[in-house]
Amino acid sequence: MDRAQEQWRDVHPEMVTDTAALAGRIQRLAQHLQLSTDTVLLRHGISRAEFELLSLLHRSRRPMSPSELAADLMTSGAGTTKRIRKLVAAGLALREANPLDGRGALVRMSERAPEFLLPILNAVAAHEAQVMSSLPEQDRELLTGSLRALLIAFETGPVAGQGTTPLS
Amino acid sequence: MDRAQEQWRDVHPEMVTDTAALAGRIQRLAQHLQLSTDTVLLRHGISRAEFELLSLLHRSRRPMSPSELAADLMTSGAGTTKRIRKLVAAGLALREANPLDGRGALVRMSERAPEFLLPILNAVAAHEAQVMSSLPEQDRELLTGSLRALLIAFETGPVAGQGTTPLS
């Protein structure tokens, strides 16, 4: 990426390259993280899609509607339905009717889900910790703070130029 | 994400949550960035896959072999072949034989590719700049530095726990 930025500077000295380099690094790092985490999950026999949904249910500690899940996971409604189906089929989640709203559904973890999920959570957390270990703790804190600011900007006021997201 | 981290702390106080939160933020921000950039690209009638390959060719300012492209784009060989085919079909790239190595190929931009690509590059750069604008310049520099360190760690010494990447 350093090389890439040099190249950009050479080709288009007038273009704004610092934010582009930043965006590029974020995306590339995310790609690395995803690939390496996927192999960790693979060893535990779960896909990232299912892992994310299950983790969300676990940390929220309450049944959630498909709409909530979809919003949090940034996936479409139908896509969320499919993820739920897989988890239900695997005996890791239960789908039940919402007593307060006849059209609504609620998804909750199954009884055996926690004991299945916990070792995986630990493995993933350990892996991420190792990846981040090359960064001093102080840098990590600054980094986290900056990323938080960017995320808030994204998730509160939609960024212009975004139009309507391909998602619903 | 802030809420997510609080939830994790509540559920598993013993687990390392700071690196997990950092990893989560990186991935979520990348997802936002990707979605919003995709809509920018869509308006210009090009997919991200093709845009990335074309940008790489543009900034390297030389023909590149499919192997080089695949390595840089982190995609498989066959996947790279397909991207090249699309670009060639669209008249944006040319595939020619490598005179020094009969089995090798070289991909170069077509003559009309630059004028097609430049406005898109500017639009994407402007979009990224706007996204990052909420962060003070100094923070951006620190952020970039930290991300560079992490990327270097990833791309020089493979992270353990990574096993062999699903990629070749």
Add this chain to the structure above:
DNA sequence: CTGATATCAGTACAACTGACATGA
């Protein structure tokens, strides 16, 4: 009735694995 929720079927897209041809 209008709008929201959830699901399903069908579709599209993107990428990979493995096999194969070619040449160093």
Add this chain to the structure above:
DNA sequence: CTCATGTCAGTTTTACTGATATCA
């Protein structure tokens, strides 16, 4: 001969769009 390069075919995975039934 063995290894590397590039491509193709086929498969898989994944998510989305649109239509539908249900209910506030």
